[in-house]
Each structure stands twice: as C-alpha cells, then as structure tokens.
Amino acid sequence: MRLVIARCSVDYVGRLTAHLPMAPRLILIKADGSVSIHADDRAFKPLNWMNPPCKLREEEGTWTVTHGKTGEQLILTIEEITHDSSHELGVDPGLRKDGVEAHLQELLAEHISTLGEGWSLIRREFPTAIGPVDILCRDQAGATVAVEIKRRGEIDGVEQLTRYLELLNRDPLLAPVRGVFAAQEIKPQARVLATDRGIDCVVLDYHALRGIEPENPTLF
Template identity: 65%
Template sequence: MRVVIARCSVDYEGRLTAHLPLATRLLMVKADGSVLVHSDGGSYKPLNWMAPPCTMAELEPEDDERAEGVQAVWRVQHAKSEDHLRVRLHEVLHDSSHELGIDPGLVKDGVEAHLQKLLAQHITTLGDGYTLVRREYLTAIGPVDILCKDAAGACVAVEIKRRGEIDGVEQLTRYLELMNRDPHLTAAGPVTGVFAAQQIKPQARTLATDRGIRCVTLDYDALRGIDDADTRLF
C-alpha cells in the first residue's frame, strides 16, 4: 500500500463531475489498484475514490497547472468506463509504501456459527428435556442449523440468526414444510420450529407466531457463561 499525505485538489469525471478544492488530504493507493482520497473527518468513508479495475499514471503537470503550483498529477482511469480521477499534487508532505501481506479477514465474535455451537452445547436453553440430535441437519434444500427433540420426543428444527428478520422465518418455514413430509422425523409428532436470534424484529416475530414457530431471544454472554440473566441485578 502506498500512503501519501499531500496538499492536493481532486476532480472526478464520469457519470457526474465532482471537485475537491485544494486542501491537505490522505491519498491511499492499494495493491488491488484502488485509489482513495480521505480527509481528517467523515469517519471511514473516503471523499472520493476509484475502485478496481483501474490504472494510475503519474504525469507532469500541464502549463496552466504548473503556473498554479501543481508539482505532479495522478490520473486514475477506470478500465471499464470513462470514469477517471485527476489528482493535482501541490505539496507532498509524506510518501511511503508498505507491504501489508495477505489479510486473514475480520473474525467476528457472536456470529451465527458461534451461536449455533453454543446453543447446541446448551440445548436446554430452548426448554427442559430438550436433547440435541445434530447440528447442520441436511435437507434437500439446505442444512437446518440444529435438529433437536423436545421433552416429548418430537423433532424441532432450529434456525439461528444474529438478527432475526422475515427472510429467516421464511427460510425456516421452507425447512419445516419439507421435514414434515419425512415419516422418520414425524414419528413422534409434527416437526415444529424455533426461530432463535440475538435480536428479532417485530415483523419477523409476528410472522413466526402466525406460522406456529416459536421465537427465542438468545443471550450470547449467558450462553458463553460470562453473564447469568437469572442472577443479574439489573
């Protein structure tokens, strides 16, 4: 990655035109070819950018640009359109390049895979007498997150989300329709559904209830044993 701090102006031309007047900014040229223009505010979002595929050429300034104090020009051209950036550098305060290597990606805590594992370990969170059959129970239309049995021995399909929305309810509904055609799963009664999430939107809860699907709000910290909702003072 190349990191440049410079007094510069930036012009974008393509589907629209945009101009950033002369100011001190951070310019980032990434290994994937993208070029981003940042200010010291506005959080993470760049003021302007060019996403790959694109190419960058460093040019000598034209006479009128040189007369205005421009020392160098970057022209960033998108490979699949006429969109381009013209960055006019008036003064370079910092210019360095760094090899960052391959990034392993963001590892999130509390993602659905973690919730599934924890709920499988503490399946009685769903009710007394519940027992785990297996995680990732395969069906013809995809895997059900958890298949378990209730105290009466009837099968229960559990769909787990971090944020429970209508799409998740629809997904579980499709699983239930298919699983209830399997006599091996319905030997002790119809397969019922549990929609489990850390947060469940009201619309999803309403739809689930209307379809006979039970909603369970999961407390991630409690499942991990960090927090106990029953002994919490407030």
C-alpha cells in the first residue's frame, strides 16, 4: 500500500462529474490498483475513489487514474506532497465474523423468503473490491438487493452497507441495487440513518429462524 499526503484538487470525469477543491488530503494506492482520496473525517468513507481495474499515470503536477473498462477518470492536480511512503501488508486473513452473526447469515440465506415472498438468493459473501456483501439476492420483482447482517445494528453497519451500495450500483449488470439492513436489534439512530438513505430495516428473530424447517431440505 502506498500512502500519499498531498495538497490537491480532484476531478471525477465519467457518467457524472464531481470536483473536490484544493485541500490537504490522504491518497491511498492499494496493491489491487484501487485509488481512494480521504479527508481527515468521515471515518473510513473516501471522498472519491476508483476501483480496479485502473491505471495511475503520474506527471508533474497531475496524476490521472483511468478505469480500464469504463474509461472514467480521476484527475488529481497536485500542488504539494508532504508525505509519500509504501508498505507491504501481505495477504490479509479476512474478517472473522461473530459466531451468531455468521449463523444469522447462514439461516437467512437458507430462508431468504423471510425478507419477502418470492425472494431468491444470488450468493452469500458476494465479493466486492472493499469486502464481501453478506447476502446478495433478488426481490419478487427481480431487482437486486444487498443485505448487511449484524447482531446489533448500529450506525457503522449502515455506513458499511452504504459503501457496498455505492460500489454495486456502478455495475450495470446489477444496478439498481437497494439495501436491507438486518439485525437482531437495530439502534434508533441507525434506523433513522438507514431510512434517510433509502435502506430498509429488518429485525431478525434468531430463535424463530432456527426453528424454521429448511425450504430445500437435504438428506444429510
């Protein structure tokens, strides 16, 4: 991973345009080729980013990140670089979920119609460049739905699902993708934030899910 702290402005050019004015920012360049630009707030959410496959071209005063498939670009105008370092992080072992949380995911995938009649599972742990989505499924109308599962639903879980939705909705084969935030308990603040972002909230009954007979029983 390469960490660069620079005073820069950023222009996104593609299906839409966006501009970040000149300011000190952190630029992350990861081994997978992704580039993200961060401010000193907003927790883990970048101000703008480009997912792989993409290529970074560095020229004096201007860095251009071009997506290999769509041709979209991030154009960084660099006024000053105050830090530039590279670090080998090695292979990440991945996130190990809480046992109850992992079991909730397994049960909900098995009984996906808990979320609605006619819903169907696409995949558990659907991979993305920023981590796996717990469940990707389709509703009764055939629309794509991303489900984030927590034992206790708090604001950080809503933020996590928001990042997944922003990424998934860039894929024309999946978009439009809406979100469902599912947990055994959802905090009021998390529910308000989810509702504001158009994300549905579902309270899961762990014991009831365990008592449901499988929709597709197996012999063993």
